[in-house]
């Protein structure tokens with residue numbers, strides 16, 4: 001599932017190519033998740049930005065094209081299709097671009113979402129509307145995380161996945177961050193000092209993903225169709241049964257609020 005590093009990799013690749021290009025005409029699946037795509041036709045893309053795991057393309061008419069990649073979504077610029085070639089059945093939306101090429105949204109499992117909204121008006125996208133600070137923003141530090149996590153009694157990992165304490169962390173980078181910080185993901189409370197450690201660990205885990213072009217487990221490809229490399233640099237996620245790289249205890253796997261979770265029972269003791 002694309003998280004902050006994967007979405008930001010796509011953003012950085014599309015931004016220089018898409019800015020200033022007009023969406024000349026287009027097509028979308030009739031699904032309510034994607035049908036908004038045709039609303040953007042005629043507008044020119046001013047930029048490609050990101051908030052959490054959302055790609056946000058400001059348009060020249062005061063609206064924004066918002067794209068969430070869900071689990072299996074990808075957004076790429078491809079050559080305009082030749083006539084007679086059968087269309088890819090997993091393409092959910094596409095726009096022909098001024099200057100040539102087609103912007104293509106492909107999504108096998110259809111957990112993604114496309115919306116066209118007035119800039120900053122996210123009432124139709126509740127998760128985006130309630131998004132916490134970007135982990136690389138100055139507003140995000142240990143105290144901000146501690147304050148946000150004190151508002152709920154849910155498991156700490158579940159709170160992170162809600163996108164409210166901080167934006168952009170999903171299952172992979174959450175498991176990595178809890179392991180780096182030595183915090184048990186099922187704890188419900190955290191001290192101020194450990195929250196500062198966890199905030200640093202979140203940035204460290206995401207930075208590794210950014211530095212390696214994202215993590216590809218199954219589906220993720222960047223805007224050039226290439227897989228990421230961070231799957232070779234994971235300490236915890238997906239390594240259940242393997243020895244912890246810090247203490248050699250076999251990593252354990254369980255299900256926490258319906259999400260697969262991996263942790264080290266020695267380095268990440270349950271506290272509260």
Ligand SMILES: [Zn+2]
Pocket residue numbers: 244245246247248249264265266267268
């Ligand atoms: Zn360990």
